[in-house]
Amino acid sequence: MxxxxxxxxxxxxxxxxxxxxxxxxxxxxxxxxxxxxxxxxxxxxxxxxxxxxxxxxxxxxxxxxxxxxxxxxxxxxxxxxxxxxxxxxxxxxxxxxxxxxxxxxxxxxxxxxxxxxxxxxxxxxxxxxxxxxxxxxxxxxxxxxxxxxxxxxxxxxxxxxxxxxxxxxxxxxxxxxxxxxxxxxxxxxxxxQVPLGFEAAGLEILVIDSLVRHDHATGGYGERRRECEEAARIAGVPTLREIAVDDVEAWAGRMPAAVHRRLRHVVTDTDRAARVAGFVRAGRPREIGPILTDGHRSQRDDFEDSVPAIDAAVDAAVAAGALGARLTGGGFGGAAIALVDVAASPRIQREVADAVEAAGHARPVVFAVHASQGARRDPEA
CATH class of the missing domain: 3.30.230.10 (Ribosomal Protein S5; domain 2)
Incomplete structure (x- = not known):
């Protein structure tokens, strides 16, 4: 440089x-x-x-x-x-x-x-x-x-x-x-700061780039945000965080169905984040996989910000042996992540790419990532 x-x-x-x-x-x-x-x-x-x-x-x-x-x-x-x-x-x-x-x-x-x-x-x-x-x-x-x-x-x-x-x-x-x-x-x-413990557990995260591109300035992100604000307004709360998981279904029928689905995703995903943090804090990262996959179902069905190529990637990853997989990021394209055993990672990467391509989508780019340091001045060479 x-x-x-x-x-x-x-x-x-x-x-x-x-x-x-x-x-x-x-x-x-x-x-x-x-x-x-x-x-x-x-x-x-x-x-x-x-x-x-x-x-x-x-x-x-x-x-x-x-x-x-x-x-x-x-x-x-x-x-x-x-x-x-x-x-x-x-x-x-x-x-x-x-x-x-x-x-x-x-x-x-x-x-x-x-x-x-x-x-x-x-x-x-x-x-x-x-x-x-x-x-x-x-x-x-x-x-x-x-x-x-x-x-x-x-x-x-x-x-x-x-x-x-x-x-x-x-x-x-x-x-x-x-x-x-x-x-x-x-x-x-x-x-x-929550230690992940992935390396000690022999785990890593795969990013599965669907090659479907999004743009938060012009895409559906703004619409979803407005729907969340409408849900909070109808519920009479400053933010959806004030609604407990057990109270989610009480709001069904009291707001438009789509708006209620957005509420349900946000409330349950906050609960999922708390549970995942609890598992990794306790040194049990292998147990978070099903929570990740449940999170994807919530984004696909309730928040409706997934796309077919991402759904195919998640299904393929789980079928290939990933502990869990989900859409990551703002949605409407982008990538999925999968929690996998390091030893099985190369095979899972190949099988996911093959399966998504066979389903009629662009062949995804799949790569492993590891938790890294934040913004900094780089050390001199």
Whole structure:
């Protein structure tokens, strides 16, 4: 990256900062409903090499295949909020930092490189935003705490990108620790590091990329969020977290059927997140598989944010011997995850890809991930 940076900008980078993608083990669409989620950072990272300038010009380049045709994106800090395309995640982070902290900042050159798949549901956008935020925080000498940085990343998504997302992705990416998941309680505003114990148990997570792409800024995500808000309004609660699992069915018939299904998914998935966290805390990670698969049924039938290729992947993974599998991320495409024995992982990867392709879908890309460290300045080589 240092060599590529020098070629792109004719100068040496001050450093390289990176942030991981994330997998959400369980707890989907619970963040903006005050619930629980259990994500972890993965060992696929977005890196950004940066140097400051002595003016307000910002130049951004990337080795993304679809970005090379556009070359270097050049603008100024004052116009950063008007960015479009992939560069809005970089420029949006600079804009939000300046506005929210009331600092002038200074211009910079940035080169982005990433092996976090885009549009898969593993938070490629949050990884990019977070890598830029930690880089500019250090270079501009701001000293922003990680919990405050989470909100800044959400503002980039909501205001600059236009995606009505919560804070799950930024929380996972910024707070992740190796071999841990982060139990996020969105009502209490707390984050607890929970050791996963997958390696000791001989387990790993497979990501099954369906190649069906989503876009939270324009897709069904916003509609589902509005339905959840309608459910809360009808139930007379600030968020769906206030509804107990045992009370879910009492609301059937008191709101539109589809809205009730959204309520049921959110409430039961918060319960599933609590149970999964309890099992891994107790050193019993092999027992979470059925809970993951039950979570997929909830997303497929109640939240209705799955797609046929994802359903086929989940079914194929379980049939091949996975302990459990489910859609991960915001849905409407993206990826499934499967909890598998390490020894069986290569076979399961092949069988899942074969089965999904045989069912008439694109052959998925399947790869293993492991819980990794959160956003940071990368150590010098």
């Amino acid at each position: 240092r060599e590529a940076f020098a070629v792109a900008f004719g100068a040496e980078a001050a450093g390289i900062w990176s942030a991981p993608g994330r997998v959400n083990l369980i707890g989907e669409h619970t963040d903006y409903n005050g619930g629980l989620a259990l994500p972890f950072g993965i060992d696929r990272r977005t890196r950004v090499a940066v140097r400051l300038r002595d003016d307000h010009v910002v130049r951004v380049a990337s080795d993304f295949a679809d970005a090379q045709a556009g070359g270097v994106v050049e603008t100024t800090l004052d116009r950063a909020a008007q960015a479009s395309g992939w560069s809005r995640y970089v420029l949006g982070a600079a804009h939000v930092l300046r506005r929210e902290l009331g600092v002038p900042g200074t211009g910079f050159d940035a080169l982005v490189s990433s092996d976090v798949p885009v549009g898969v549901g593993v938070s490629s956008s949050a990884a990019l935003e977070s890598a830029v935020l930690v880089a500019l925080d250090e270079l501009w000498g701001l000293g922003v705490e990680r919990r405050a940085m989470i909100r800044l990343g959400q503002l980039v998504e909501n205001e600059v990108v236009g995606a009505p997302t919560g804070t799950l992705d930024q929380s996972a990416v910024l707070l992740a620790e190796r071999d841990h998941a982060v139990l996020l309680d969105f009502r209490a505003g707390t984050a607890e």
